[in-house]
Amino acid sequence: MNSTAIRCFGRLDTYDIVAVGLHSIVIAAGPLIIRGRAGISFYLFSKTGITQGCPFTMPLYGLASLPLIRKLNTECKLDRHLWYADDSGAGATFDDLDKYFDLLKVHGPSCGYTPQPHKCILVTSDRNLSSAKSKFERYGMKVVTESQYLGGFIGSPTLRSD
Amino acid sequence: MWLANGFPPWSSYRALKSGRLITLDNNPSVRPIGIGESWRCLFAKCVLAVAGKDAADECGIGNLSGGMSAGIKAAVYSANEVVDSNYETDDWGFILMDARNAFNELNRYTMLWTVRHL
DSSP: OOSOSTTOTTOOSTTHHHHHHHHHHHHSOEEEEEEOGGGOEEEEEEOSSOOTTOTTHHHHHHHHTHHHHHHHHHHSOOSEEEEETTEEEEEEEHHHHHHHHHHHHHHTGGGTOOBOGGGOEEEEOGGGHHHHHHHHGGGTOEEESEEEETTEEEEOHHHHHO | OHHHHSOOOHHHHHHHHOEEEEEEEETTEEEEEEEEOHHHHHHHHHHHHHHHHHHHHHHTTTOTTSSOTTHHHHHHHHHHHHHHHHTTSTTEEEEEEOBTTHHHHSOHHHHHHHHHHO
16 A cells, blocks of 8 residues: 555654544544433444444454455465455355365464354355265355355356346 | 543543444345544544555555555456456456455454554
8 A cells, every 4th residue: 555544553744633533532442422211322332343333443454354355266276256345255266265265264263253154154066065065065065056245146147137 | 642641531532433324225234334522533544644655555456455545457358468468368267255244253453463463
């Protein structure tokens, strides 16, 4: 990144005000207030991860996930590797996807990304369904021929056009 | 400027960072939704006005949530394109990953260090 405000932590220049302020706004644990009945309120302190309600957190999460994404890109042979916030998807042969999943299990937790196999979905064609099940169902993954993805649809091209 | 140029009392950080938490019924669990204070939103928008484009440039196609406009649409179209062209290929699939509480498990210091050193 060239001459960005977020790169300027600890450096005194034009972006000093923004940088130090950003540091404080990210690091400080903010109270989240839940209104109860009869004027009673409950407080929760957001101390890890990103805090809900801050417009800056999404780009910040995107930047923070880049080292993991780049590592996966270099170590796996994927036809397509997509991330939108914490939703990731990859298209490749089963062997490469197996390697991708293993790498994500190894490197992901240190970056705050712990895959949940039972919530992962593998989309493949009917003819590959049995081989996919034999390979991926041992992890607890769902193997299907179509699925929702970020509000869209992934699956058979003919089914999508219908 | 006050936050950046001095050491304000903790109560000021609390006031700036506070937000209302509402709960939505996500049967059978509960979905918490945080709503930040106006000052915090203003502050974040100011930072984005200065640094948002650089953040989007750095994220590029790596993570489409980094500020690229129509990022979700791009992800869906891109996924469909690669699925369409490989759908009949032997032993080929598209995997959709899900992580446990990903937004909350990120370490804040690691996050800032990463952003600083990208």
